[in-house]
Amino acid sequence: MSFSNKLKDFFSTYQETNEKHHISDLKSHYYKTTYKNALHSIQSIIEQTTGMTITSISEERGEISVNIDHPKKAFLIVTVISVRPYETAVDFTVSTNTFLPTDFGFSKKIIQQLYKRLDEKETFVGVGKSM
Structure with a gap:
């Protein structure tokens, strides 16, 4: 990861997962489950x-x-996309409500924690797969 990406990530109150994110932890996760099961x-x-x-x-x-009210105030949007039968992608977007120009990695930690718990609950297939 380049220095400019590290600097931009540090001075951010927003984090979003996507297919080709420069941080491997923040790439879209794929699960072997149905759309409704992933949502539930x-x-x-x-x-x-x-x-x-x-x-x-x-x-x-x-x-x-x-x-999100604790430990910091933030807003989370979870997006679930059915790629094909029994393959579902999950993405997160977190925006932290703070007066500072940084959330000190809080939004990234929220995403990592949610992915970790979802990986334990559903059958994890992989990250950042191109469709």
Whole structure:
């Protein structure tokens, strides 16, 4: 990872996963499960996590909106995409609510924790696979 990417990541209050992210931990994760099972697994993980409150669920669009109140205030959007039967991609977007120009890696840690818990719950296939 280049110095400019490290600097940009440090001075950020926003983190998003995608297919070709420069940080391997923040690449899209793929699971061997159906779209609905992945959505329900994520929902149960979030409901069991202290400080997280689901504000809305859109099964048609595959999105879950979450307010995070503890340890810092943040907003999380989970996107679930069915790639093919029994292969589903999951992406996260976290925006931290702070007056500072950095969240000191909080948004990245949230994503890593959620992926870790989801990896334990569903059959993990891989990261950053090109469609």
